[in-house]
Amino acid sequence: MTTRIGVTGATGRMGREVIAVATGREDCEVVFAVNREPAGETVDGIEVEPAAEFESLVADREPTAVIDFTGPESAADYVAACADAGIAFVTGTTGFDDEGDEALEAASEDTAVLHAPNFARGVQALVNVVGEAVRNLPGYDVELVETHHNAKRDAPSGTANRLLEEIEANGDFGGRTHGREGEAPRETGEIGVHALRAGDITGEHEIVLAGNHEEVRLTHRAEDRGVFAAGAVDAAVWIAGQKAGWYDFADVISE
Numbered sequence: 001m002t003t004r005i006g007v008t009g010a011t012g013r014m015g016r017e018v019i020a021v022a023t024g025r026e027d028c029e030v031v032f033a034v035n036r037e038p039a040g041e042t043v044d045g046i047e048v049e050p051a052a053e054f055e056s057l058v059a060d061r062e063p064t065a066v067i068d069f070t071g072p073e074s075a076a077d078y079v080a081a082c083a084d085a086g087i088a089f090v091t092g093t094t095g096f097d098d099e100g101d102e103a104l105e106a107a108s109e110d111t112a113v114l115h116a117p118n119f120a121r122g123v124q125a126l127v128n129v130v131g132e133a134v135r136n137l138p139g140y141d142v143e144l145v146e147t148h149h150n151a152k153r154d155a156p157s158g159t160a161n162r163l164l165e166e167i168e169a170n171g172d173f174g175g176r177t178h179g180r181e182g183e184a185p186r187e188t189g190e191i192g193v194h195a196l197r198a199g200d201i202t203g204e205h206e207i208v209l210a211g212n213h214e215e216v217r218l219t220h221r222a223e224d225r226g227v228f229a230a231g232a233v234d235a236a237v238w239i240a241g242q243k244a245g246w247y248d249f250a251d252v253i254s255e
């Protein structure tokens, strides 16, 4: 069955990639695309419509899943609208505060919701192995460095936060230190977190584990945003028809 996809944030860096991927596949169709300020644009032949028309587009075009790459405030509004309409919601948006997280979780009681801070399959593999590395190297210093383009709003990245949760769950750490300045010797057990913003870098995450006169570096580097878009479209095709609930990208990959 063809998955009918609605896209939000259609003229953004990721929205454009999602439309490019989805229009190139035979198992899905982009039935509408919206952006805050569409200015009469089309993306890969899809007309971009005003965000204010989202609810009427949902009613008229009957998407089976919405893919969202906007911002945390708008994603919270879109997930609530999808929950009301019973449409599956896939979001890669990052930077949610507690209220945003709660909006996603509340919506998952009424519809299928999948949130992934990173839709690259390699990052999922990194999440899977980082805990094992930490468990194997107790007492080693751990630092995380993430690097993104100069227009990224949130820091640390959503992916960095996910990796940090995994690191903390697998070792005995004393807290996170975001950057260092001045007299700032490393405390035992702290996890250093560093966010670089420069140019149009797609997204890099590196975990450094050092001790015992050796170091291990686990690095993921996304070379093209199409990697994220392909994962998000895979997720939308997978989630359409799933029952209400909370899903993550690991559920998609494991099938």
Ligand SMILES: NC(=O)C1=CN([C@@H]2O[C@H](COP(=O)(O)OP(=O)(O)OC[C@H]3O[C@@H](n4cnc5c(N)ncnc54)[C@H](OP(=O)(O)O)[C@@H]3O)[C@@H](O)[C@H]2O)C=CC1
Pocket (backbone or CB within 6 Å): 008, 009, 010, 011, 012, 013, 014, 015, 034, 035, 036, 037, 051, 069, 070, 071, 072, 074, 091, 092, 093, 094, 095, 116, 117, 118, 119, 120, 158, 228
């Ligand atoms: N999970 C993953 O794999 C990835 C996640 N991301 C995350 O995705 C999000 C978007 O990133 P990116 O594409 O680079 O950001 P952009 O700023 O390039 O794109 C966001 C788009 O959303 C639009 N927008 C904002 N509010 C609304 C609204 N209410 N309705 C419709 N459209 C709206 C913006 O429009 P306007 O320009 O008018 O503001 C813009 O076109 C970020 O949170 C980022 O961290 C990014 C890459 C991969």
Ligand SMILES: O=C(O)C1=N[C@H](C(=O)O)C[C@H](O)C1
Pocket (backbone or CB within 6 Å): 094, 117, 118, 148, 149, 152, 153, 156, 157, 158, 159, 160, 202, 203, 204
């Ligand atoms: O904003 C981005 O560009 C990216 N954001 C995601 C994040 O915050 O982790 C994923 C990816 O690294 C690109």
